[in-house]
Amino acid sequence: MSELPLKFDRQGLIPVVIQDDATNEVLMVAFMNDNALERTRESGYTHFYSRSRNTIWRKGEQSGHTQQVRGIFVNCEENSIMIRVIQQGEAACHEGYRSCYYRRLEDDNSYVTIAERIFDPQQVYTHAVGVKQEQAKDKEHISMDINHQV
């Protein structure tokens, strides 16, 4: 197999857009390192790199809402990736919406919610870990995964 020509940034990361193969919705943006990309390709399910925890996580490992890879696409400059997925459980966003982009920014800087909530995050993440104490920890964990600032 030839070497991948992808350009990871100074932190070894590359931005990844996830698009819904069924609806064409943009579901989320996250980052991968080369290992997360390798695991994604090997398993057929998306794995991302968490900058807050310096670890690789499999999307949906808590919620069960995994993403099955349908195709991986590379941009002109080979410095970003777009992946088309089959979204399991009908929601990619940990807030319970299909897409993370469920709010439109208005001229006055307010938000308008443009999507229906599919699940109640409290229910899903409570169920995933079983006890309430763990739930808070788990929700923070998920939130940190998606928060690329930390």
Add this chain to the structure above:
Amino acid sequence: MSELPLKFDRQGLIPVVIQDDATNEVLMVAFMNDNALERTRESGYTHFYSRSRNTIWRKGEQSGHTQQVRGIFVNCEENSIMIRVIQQGEAACHEGYRSCYYRRLEDDNSYVTIAERIFDPQQVYTHAVGVKQEQAKDKEHISMDINHQV
């Protein structure tokens, strides 16, 4: 007007996904700083931040293939943006394809081109600047705009 709650990263940037409002294609990913976002909202046309040149550029300033904003959407964590646009000139990619994601990554690390080329970049960028010497410079400029690694 209330303050925007968006979380820019340590470099003052936020990743932005551009989606075609007509076809739902993911056209590109780029970065904005707060000024680029402000100019985008004021003008109604996408502006990005070039990390290589430390400057803001208006998408299509050379090629004429501008992007008219139809809606700006914010993700759950407020650390990325998705913008739906009307793509002018039918191509977002400086390589002449509608989307920058015109190649699929195969298991053997080869690429398969999955889209038709809409314009010849040599023609478009030659026309834009008029002389051949300037064309090379301009093409580099465009390439650097899209290359988020440098």
